[in-house]
Amino acid sequence: MAVTETARCRLSFLLLDHKERHPLAADRTRGYSLRADTTAHGDDERMPDDRPITERRKAEHLRITLDEDVASGLTNGFEQYRFIHQALPECDLDAIDTRQTFLGKTLRLPLLISSMTGGTAEATAINHRLAEAAQTAGIALGVGSQRSAVEQPALAATFHIRDVAPDILLFANIGAVQLNRGYGVDQCRCAVEMIGADALILHLNALQEALQPEGDHQWNGLLARIEAICHAVGVPVVIKEVGWGIAPNVARQLAEAGVAAIDVAGAGGTSWSQVEMHRARNPLAARVAAHFADWGIPTAECVASIAASLPTLPLIASGGLRSGVEVAKAIALGAHVCGLALPFLKAATISTEAVLEAIEELAITLRVAMFATGTPDLAALRGTPWLIRHDAPLPM
Numbered sequence: 486m487a488v489t490e491t492a493r494c495r496l497s498f499l500l501l502d503h504k505e506r507h508p509l510a511a512d513r514t515r516g517y518s519l520r521a522d523t524t525a526h527g528d529d530e531r532m533p534d535d536r537p538i539t540e541r542r543k544a545e546h547l548r549i550t551l552d553e554d555v556a557s558g559l560t561n562g563f564e565q566y567r568f569i570h571q572a573l574p575e576c577d578l579d580a581i582d583t584r585q586t587f588l589g590k591t592l593r594l595p596l597l598i599s600s601m602t603g604g605t606a607e608a609t610a611i612n613h614r615l616a617e618a619a620q621t622a623g624i625a626l627g628v629g630s631q632r633s634a635v636e637q638p639a640l641a642a643t644f645h646i647r648d649v650a651p652d653i654l655l656f657a658n659i660g661a662v663q664l665n666r667g668y669g670v671d672q673c674r675c676a677v678e679m680i681g682a683d684a685l686i687l688h689l690n691a692l693q694e695a696l697q698p699e700g701d702h703q704w705n706g707l708l709a710r711i712e713a714i715c716h717a718v719g720v721p722v723v724i725k726e727v728g729w730g731i732a733p734n735v736a737r738q739l740a741e742a743g744v745a746a747i748d749v750a751g752a753g754g755t756s757w758s759q760v761e762m763h764r765a766r767n768p769l770a771a772r773v774a775a776h777f778a779d780w781g782i783p784t785a786e787c788v789a790s791i792a793a794s795l796p797t798l799p800l801i802a803s804g805g806l807r808s809g810v811e812v813a814k815a816i817a818l819g820a821h822v823c824g825l826a827l828p829f830l831k832a833a834t835i836s837t838e839a840v841l842e843a844i845e846e847l848a849i850t851l852r853v854a855m856f857a858t859g860t861p862d863l864a865a866l867r868g869t870p871w872l873i874r875h876d877a878p879l880p881m
């Protein structure tokens with residue numbers, strides 16, 4: 486997408502020369518053996534950043550995902566599939582219907598701006614632009630982890646977007662592991678009510694936590710706590726990964742626990758081990774993170790296998806999706822909605838219009854792909870026989 490190319494140039498506008506103002510301060514509240522008090526990047530001379538660690542980490546994540554190469558060493562897996570072109574589509578391009586009802590709301594396009602940010606000054610502007618674009622285009626949006634604002638109510642305003650996006654399908658977001666650290670239904674409801682969300686995303690990021698110096702290591706017993714939240718929180722609960730994918734056995738456990746939908750957030754796009762590698766304060770931590778560059782389950786594999794084993798479960802495909810053709814493939818494999826994170830973040834550093842341009846390119850490409858496969862609506866695309874593995878022969 487063209488808009489993403491120029492995003493880096495605009496970064497300074499939003500991040501106010503972040504490298505200078507928000508150094509990667511060395512003090513940490515807790516951690517383990519990968520911690521060190523010296524930095525890998527020679528940050529010692531920078532001004533100290535006295536913001537709480539959750540807030541500081543969010544600012545670092547924004548800077549690193551925008552400034553550094555954080556691409557997974559894996560592909561998203563969609564290149565292993567091809568559509569069989571239909572020379573006789575038997576439908577009208579202008580009548581292609583891309584509407585999708587998901588968790589009770591109808592989207593004009595089967596698209597989600599995946600959970601990213603909030604909790605910092607930079608994030609406020611980004612969230613507003615993403616929300617304006619989502620409202621205009623009629624697509625869904627997830628805010629980033631709201632832990633910082635649950636713990637410091639003064640930060641809640643950085644997540645407030647309902648005023649500019651009153652109609653969208655809006656997802657709150659909390660790290661699932663917080664349920665092992667004292668969070669319960671009250672904190673989850675707080676996140677939902679804070680932004681007037683329609684549903685709650687609990688994200689699973691075990692590998693990221695393992696690679697973070699300040700990460701949460703206690704993941705035992707989490708499924709039962711997720712189940713308790715599903716039954717008590719009062720809104721649908723969606724589980725997502727953050728870029729390493731969800732395998733079908735895990736998806737089945739989560740479905741049995743009562744989750745309303747799964748977002749696979751598979752491998753092939755933004756890699757959080759790469760992000761943590763760039764964040765690492767010492768060479769050992771950076772090297773350990775680097776070993777996980779090609780970890781995870783490619784998004785296409787997650788979608789195909791979960792759709793096959795749980796055909797009635799609402800399913801979000803995300804992780805490395807970058808074009809409308811890939812969106813079309815994800816839906817043909819069984820997804821209902823497709824999420825993108827980093828491309829929309831890059832566009833949001835430019836303007837709301839840049840986000841809308843990115844959405845438009847996805848939408849037009851998706852429509853043309855549907856037309857050229859003779860699938861006039863998303864239900865037809867989901868059931869199409871015209872997506873095959875690359876090496877498979879043409880069906881007769």
Ligand SMILES: Cc1cc2nc3c(=O)[nH]c(=O)nc-3n(C[C@H](O)[C@H](O)[C@H](O)COP(=O)(O)O)c2cc1C
Nearest residue numbers: 599600601629630688727750754755805825826827
């Ligand atoms: C800057 C940034 C911050 C993110 N923060 C969160 C978060 O707070 N919660 C979450 O569930 N996922 C978070 N993610 C992960 C994305 O939602 C998504 O799963 C992942 O980036 C893969 O999608 P992509 O390849 O399209 O970027 C974040 C992604 C980015 C780029």
